[in-house]
Amino acid sequence: MRLWIKTPIAVLADNAGAGIVVEDGIITELMPSGREPMLPVDQTFDASRHVIIPGLVNTHHHFYQTLTRAHPDAINKELFPWLKALYPVWAKAVTPDTFRLATRLALTELMMSGCTTASDHHYLYPGGLEDAMDIQAEEAERVGLRMTITRGSMNLSQKDGGLPPDSVVQDEDTILSDCERVISRYHDKSRGSNLQVALAPCSPFSVTQNLMKETAALAKKHDCRLHTHLGETFDEDAFCIETFGCRPVDYLEECGWLNERTWLAHGIHFNDDEVKRLGHACVGVCHCPTSNMVLASGQCRTKELEAAGSPVGLGVDGSASNDNSNLMEGVRHALMINRLTYDAESITHFDAFRWATEGSAKCLGRDDIGAIQIGKMADLAFYTLDELRFSGTGDPLAALVLCGAHSADRVMIGGKWTVEDGRPTTIDVAQLRAEHDAAARQFLESF
Ligand code: ZN
DSSP, X not given: OEEEEEOOSEEXXXXXXXXXXXXXXXXXXXXXXXXXXXXXXXXXXXXXXXXXXXXXXXXXXXXXXXXXXXXXXXXXOOHHHHHHHHHHHHHHHOOHHHHHHHHHHHHHHHHHHTEEEEXXXXXXXXXTOTTHHHHHHHHHHHHTOEEEEEEEEOOOOGGGTOSSOGGGOOOHHHHHHHHHHHHHHHOOOSTTOSEEEEEEEOOTTTSOHHHHHHHHHHHHHHTOXXXXXXXXXXXXXXXXXXXXXXXHHHHHHHTTOOSTTEEEEEOOSOOHHHHHHHHHTTOEEEEOHHHHHHTTOOOOXXXXXXXXXXXXXXXXXXXXXXXXXXXXXXXXXXXXXXXXXXXXXXXXXXXXXXXXXXXXXHHTTOSSSSSOOTTSBOOXXXXXXXXXXXXXXXXXXXXXXXXXXXXXSEEXXXXXXXXXXXXXXXXXXXXXXXXXXXXXXXXXXXX
16 A cells, blocks of 8 residues: 655655655655655545654653652652652552553553654562563553563662662562563564563662673673663762762663663763763663753753764653653753753754654664654654644744644554544543543542
8 A cells, every 4th residue: 555645834854845655654755846656656645734753752751650740749859859759659559550551641642742652661560560561562552652661670679778669679580580571572673663672770779780780681682772760860970979989871881781782861960071981882862851850850961972972862751750741842842951051053953853753763773763764664743733833833843843832633653543633543532531540549649
């Protein structure tokens, strides 16, 4: 089946003014303005109301946190006190049922904002939630997003000098054997894959050094990606110096993580030498602008990291520190905070889009998504300029970011429509809203 997506208002691709041809889930032709497809098409979609960009790729999230958004115990705090306030709440109420609804909601919310591939860093394992990765694999298939399920872990709890309570961590053997199980069951490395697996010890302050090393060895053995939080706060710097006698990047290197398999969440507090070392090793960094502003964590050195050789992607981060899962809003926030870090001329909407698409795809180790180019997967996000906020706009692509596009009118993933007229084709949004909200109420019970 050859589909011609015909004459959009604008498209974030070179020489594609007359549109895009999609065949068997892959982009097979781009036409400059005034041209028609080389071969006959079976179907034409009139895109004259749409601005089209590559489907956005989210490289850092904690889906379960959609259950504790704007939680009264946690608002108005920085990271460490925020975490200490929420750990006991999560430990009490994250069950397979609430986790499933949280996963479904986050995936749906991301997709409605224009996201087509998501990773989720899930590191919280209270008793009963051993099948978390299986639940996420099922929900990704149900909603229709590509996903990197990220088998997170914590094994350094309060009794051993870590930050999380004892009830949400697992021991090293349990973690490593489940990592092996999840990889063998779900890690599909093929081009156009719908599901991949990454391994993700949570952070220096919740994981032992041995688990960091063993996880790196496992990722190498199975050729999968490695992910963790690093460089998010000054508190983390102090913890590393006190506990390990070195700064976070030195610790990362000691653990065998300073290589192109790794992408880091946040990556804020790096000095010049560390930026150089990370770039030289091609370590990716997921920039989380909204979360960094909410928690007042600081500003990521995106431009220096990219110049040094690090891929820079974008992530919404967990919904308790954002507090939404709208990646298009993240694109706008990336533009704004980076203009504060640098200046208005150095940071354009193209930078923000690049981080959320190509940069994010590189962080996930993928070269088959993240751009509208011949041979890439047909993962596309379509926005109209019909809302009041767009009335009178000049540059349509800049308008998506500057006027604040929020919801995609249509989303295509692997050639299939997953959002039409602003509504997911796979999920009943009203029902999901009601079920998720009911589940989340129990996280507020003590108030
Ligand atoms: Zn995070």
